[in-house]
Amino acid sequence: MHLKSLTVKGFKSFASATTLRFEPGVTCVVGPNGSGKSNVVDAISWVLGEQGAKALRGGKMEDVIFAGTAGRAPLGRAEVTLTIDNSDNALPIDYAEVSVTRRMFRSGESEYEINGDSCRLLDIQELLSDSGIGREMHVIVGQGQLDGVLQARPEDRRGFIEEAAGVLKHRKRKEKAIRKLDAMMANLTRVTDLTDELR
């Protein structure tokens, strides 16, 4: 499985539809300052379901929509499609190629698609959950964060490795199970109290 291509349209500095094709192996994006290199990484985070404007270096989510320039009017929607090569069936879906699309309008309304079919964000999260590239699992190291990773305390560094290895999903499930158990224990205590009162 590898990321095959990314198409951005109306997303941040990419007013016109632009497609980047990635080959297996390392891809480098080079360009002058402010030319939109980080916007490519933001587009990948966004299409995978990022909900925090801050994580996308904006004040509000609407900031991802092309805001216009001196020569070009603002656009009403942003759209990103990430195409993943699935010829090794790493994703649990019967397609050799999987395209995930996210669209957002100025009204704040968002739409998601898998291979052109409307779906919920949850469907995308579930599809990618074992692949290591879901919203909370893909590892994107932003500018200036590299020093942080290198100088991290061993326990924090272990956190990065666990995230990359996909342990995070199991930890989240465990936390959810513990929360349910706590709620159950609270209910049990309440039932015991009521039974005692009725005696």
Ligand code: ATP
């Ligand atoms: P550097 O090398 O300095 O880090 P970069 O190539 O990573 O730069 P980005 O941060 O990706 O550049 O892009 C910044 C550019 O994107 C700025 O020119 C900014 O005006 C433009 N930009 C960001 N959001 C929008 C938007 N919503 N509409 C139009 N342009 C935008």
